[in-house]
Amino acid sequence: MSTRPVGTRKVLVTGGGSGMGLAVAEALLRAGGRVAVTGRRVERLEAVVRAWPGQAVALPCDLASPSERSGLLARARDALGGLDGLVHSAGVVEHQLPGHISEEALRAQLEINLVAPLRLGEEALSILEDGGGMVFIASTLALRPLPTSAVYSAAKAGLLAAMRSLALTGAARRIRANAVCPGVVDTEMIRAPRLAPGEPLPQGEELERRISAQLSTLGALHPLGRLGKPEEVADAVVHLLAAPWTTGSELVIDGGILLRE
Numbered sequence: 001m002s003t004r005p006v007g008t009r010k011v012l013v014t015g016g017g018s019g020m021g022l023a024v025a026e027a028l029l030r031a032g033g034r035v036a037v038t039g040r041r042v043e044r045l046e047a048v049v050r051a052w053p054g055q056a057v058a059l060p061c062d063l064a065s066p067s068e069r070s071g072l073l074a075r076a077r078d079a080l081g082g083l084d085g086l087v088h089s090a091g092v093v094e095h096q097l098p099g100h101i102s103e104e105a106l107r108a109q110l111e112i113n114l115v116a117p118l119r120l121g122e123e124a125l126s127i128l129e130d131g132g133g134m135v136f137i138a139s140t141l142a143l144r145p146l147p148t149s150a151v152y153s154a155a156k157a158g159l160l161a162a163m164r165s166l167a168l169t170g171a172a173r174r175i176r177a178n179a180v181c182p183g184v185v186d187t188e189m190i191r192a193p194r195l196a197p198g199e200p201l202p203q204g205e206e207l208e209r210r211i212s213a214q215l216s217t218l219g220a221l222h223p224l225g226r227l228g229k230p231e232e233v234a235d236a237v238v239h240l241l242a243a244p245w246t247t248g249s250e251l252v253i254d255g256g257i258l259l260r261e
């Protein structure tokens with residue numbers, strides 16, 4: 001029997017092939033946990049399995065598909081020989097001003113950022129071991145939206161509400177549900193250039209210049225003067241997975257950005 005805290009021993013991490021999900025998976029694996037990573041890009045998942053043979057397993061899945069995501073926690077439990085943790089890091093963002101919100105972007109953001117984690121959380125209530133933990137990666141944009149984040153902010157705010165409801169239901173078996181709300185973290189997600197409506201995607205050096213300027217601008221928005229690192233959010237996620245008397249909470253990790261008007 002592992003001496004690691006319950007919640008961190010056998011964990012399913014969505015979005016585990018990149019960014020904050022990968023950082024969470026690696027933190028758990030370094031500490032001796034077993035982890036199932038899921039996402040669509042199979043090569044990313046297999047790289048984790050190659051780096052952690054015997055400890056990590058890959059469960060490719062498109063979370064936008066109800067039939068693919070249904071039973072995902074049971075598959076993770078079977079692959080790992082039990083399951084005491086769920087981390088939902090998978091997410092998508094598309095910045096669009098009201099009046100320019102496409103139906104496709106609206107549906108995709110609601111499905112991955114709200115519907116899928118709610119469904120996974122429901123399944124977790126019956127699959128996780130007693131005392132297990134789930135942590136959802138929300139966003140400071142759930143608490144303070146931008147003009148371009150109506151759908152993303154609504155989905156992440158809905159996720160926080162769903163998390164609190166799951167926490168109430170899970171408490172009977174000491175299953176805890178919590179969330180983190182990161183500020184801007186340096187991952188692939190924020191390296192997509194933010195374009196004005198109808199603006200063509202720049203190419204070559206101009207694209208590089210735009211992305212670098214975007215990262216500097218975003219970093220400077222934080223009172224602590226820089227972007228967050230995936231590992232900094234992962235530390236907080238691992239803490240919440242293990243915290244036995246914390247449930248229904250949202251931990252802001254944002255370099256102070258919410259302190260600004």
Ligand SMILES: NC(=O)c1ccc[n+]([C@@H]2O[C@H](COP(=O)([O-])OP(=O)(O)OC[C@H]3O[C@@H](n4cnc5c(N)ncnc54)[C@H](OP(=O)(O)O)[C@@H]3O)[C@@H](O)[C@H]2O)c1
Pocket residue numbers: 014015016017018019020021038039040041042044061062063064088089090091092093112137138139140181182183184185186187188189190
């Ligand atoms: N970066 C930030 O500044 C920031 C700030 C606050 C909150 N967040 C949130 O943090 C979480 C992690 O994002 P990140 O910054 O680490 O970016 P990321 O590296 O782009 O991670 C997003 C992950 O979501 C997975 N994903 C997307 N669509 C999916 C689908 N249909 N099915 C299965 N997996 C899917 C991706 O895997 P595949 O492409 O392989 O499917 C990817 O691993 C997200 O929920 C995001 O909203 C990010």
